Amino acid sequence: MSAGLIYALTGVLLFVMGAAGVVLLDHLLRKILAFNLLGSGAFLVMVGLAQRGGGVDPVPHAMVLTGIVVSVAATALALALARRLLAVDADPEQD
């Protein structure tokens, strides 16, 4: 078993954990955490499986770099929305 395969399998479990978490958890912040786990899982699968034979493949590296940036952008937007929702709920005049 190669390192790539170990991390790919870890990625599978992280993805599944995150997906179930987004559906099952109630708190918005937890849903956002769960989505990030799901994303990290997919990234690990991508790089891990491409390198299951042991070599290094720069193509998925570049894809995951893109993915990480997309994911932080989405997380920031989600957090901003969550904050706004709470601000509106707490103080309806802000609407």
Added chain:
Amino acid sequence: MAKALPRLLVVLLALLLAAALFAAVFDLPQPAVDLPAQVAANLAQTGVEHPVTAVLLNYRGYDTLLEIAVLLLALLGVLAIAGKPATRTAERVDPVLQMLARIAVPLMILVAGYLLWAGAHRPGGAFQAGAVLAAAAVLLNLAGLLPAWSTPGKLLRLGLSAGFLVFLAVAAGLLAGGELLRYPPQLAGGLILLIEAGLTGSIGLILAGLFLLTSERGRSR
């Protein structure tokens, strides 16, 4: 109680998916296409020596162009929902944190410069450099040395979009003379460095903005 059954179903589905994926992982054939070999074979024409940078800014540079648009878009989204800035009472600022920030921030700017320059030959590049710049801005904010932002002015908007605009201008310029994002090999190194420099600044500002636009720490009224 009524929710227990669907929840159980979700967990079961998740486990089933995990099991199927495990089985799939152990049953993979040898890929028909050997992309790493092609990446290496054409590296000399890309203008950079580091294969990841070659993929990111030359072979698949179009992905990166769209990705910067994603970042800019997230910032736009945050701007679009911003309400009236909430006011906060004066923050206690930790003097140790403040001293740390004064020492660390110049260092971080140096590191960002190095990462940008290093990207052509070894690990590093615009994303990492921009992220370090953003981290420096966040640290300054936490130390009470940089106020949070409200609506950005014209100059800041220019800074935020400059990286994307430079990238797009290079793309359009190359397009006018040939094909979208097709660098002439002798110019590729210079153009990629130009793009990366623009991206570093804008990525730094955008990532910092995602924090500073939502944070209420020391927001000026």
Added chain:
Amino acid sequence: MSMSLSLSFDVLLAFALLWSAWRSLSTPDLSRAVVMFIVFGLLMTLAWARLDAPDIALAEAAIGAGLTGALLLDALATLRGKRKATLDG
């Protein structure tokens, strides 16, 4: 020998990743959850280094663990503050 040693490190790291991920979803205290998530991000940095992906490791450390962590902590502080304000008010 060193092969199996590094593989056992990988297995250990894999368990640490799964454990921190699980804790960040399951621990009842939200701020602990965020801290566990930042730990997860740092462990991911190690994993990328083990996968010979230093570019991703750098980005993960700065963006994944650093910036996302700061965003989450700041959001948490605001959520706490708001809740307190509504309770007091």
Added chain:
Amino acid sequence: MLDPIPWLIVLPPAWASLAFLLGPGRGGRLAIIGLTLQLALAFMLAGQLLTDGARVYAVGGWGAPLGIDLAADGLSALMLLLTQTVALALAIYARAYFAGGHGGPAAWFWPLTGFLLAAMNALFLSADLFNLYVTLELLGLAAVGLVAAGGGGTQVAAALRYLLVSLVASGAYLLGVALIYATYGTVSIATLTPLIDAQAPLAVWLAAGLMALAMMVKTALFPFHFWLPPAHGSAPAPVSALLSALVIKASFYLLLRLWLGGFEALGAVIAWLPGVLGAAAIIWGSIQAIRASRLKTLVAYSTVAQIGYLFLIFPLLAGGGLAYQAGAMQIVSHGLAKAAMFAAVGVLMRATGRDTVDSLAGVAGRLPLTLFAFGLAGVTLMGLPPSGGFLAKWLLIDAALEQGQWGWAAVVIAGGLLAAAYVFRVLRQAFLLAPPATHFEAVPRRMEWVAFGLAAASVLLGLRGMELIALLGVGVAT
């Protein structure tokens, strides 16, 4: 000769970022100039494809699988034409709708819309699975930003739910891409298509399942439609129109592209499933639309129902008849009709100052043009001749009967009757006499004319069906 393909991708983000530079509330004129150019480019592309056949464009000059390829065929040209047409009309509408306002939802409408179009144009032209992932994320964030803009409580709640659903779906799609790359070493659709057959390893089946599921969720197919009515129902009218007419079609387009491209050998096994879900969507969405008390909720549920027709084509694709053409026709006619309907609803809400169906009494006398537009759009949704909707449904029924699958034909007919029920519910209310003290706000005439123009186009589309089917005949370049 000018190549429209790269310019269709470069133009929208260019005017979007310039609009951002100009500042809050600015950029409307820029958008209309940009969209006019884009519409001309889309027509040019369609003309070139009709004479020279489908085309591949290698970004960066590398060519797949090393670089990213773009591909234009009849279906992508049709989607591009629809998108630029509807967006240009809605831009004219939005200029009037947001006139005078620089804050709230108007502040960043133009840059957000520009990036939304950038994402759609890039998506319709991409032939690379990972590049498509980036366009999907771009599209999702732009759409969420547009829904949330202004920051009202219900909007933000709807946007957050929309964002989470969209992100999880994108994550599933990305995992699918990772599995495909692990199996074949490439993400280029053209390289993959000949490699995938029914003997493909389990990873490819899982990838196909994950990606198809992701696209069904993003298209809001029943039972994944739950996020759509709040998001489309709470946004400002021009935004609802963009989302309902165009955005959900983008993920459907991708599903169709994957189904007919790489995954054709795999899809045949479960083609009945999207069909059944589509049938359920038609019935469920229509019933909810009939019962809705808010006008925009009614129209949003009508979208849920109309999406269902798109999925009826999957069980019919493999057999005889023109199911593929029916699907494309439904995309275009619903796109025009739903944009018209939301535009009309925006006028009605502006005039009455209320958003319930019951408050429409007396509207017929005051806003006959807008009501006529609503009715014409309704004709398309019901599938009455000579509308585009009629042609789409007629082709569907024809394919179903030719293959002996008469059940699908029955669903199409039932859906038409149910659509008539909710359309006439609105019209009947509008023809009632208004209570004596009712006050109507004045609404810019331009908004009424845009709604009417779009609705008329959706009806007249049926007369130009042959041209569209000819364009669709331009197959994928190899």
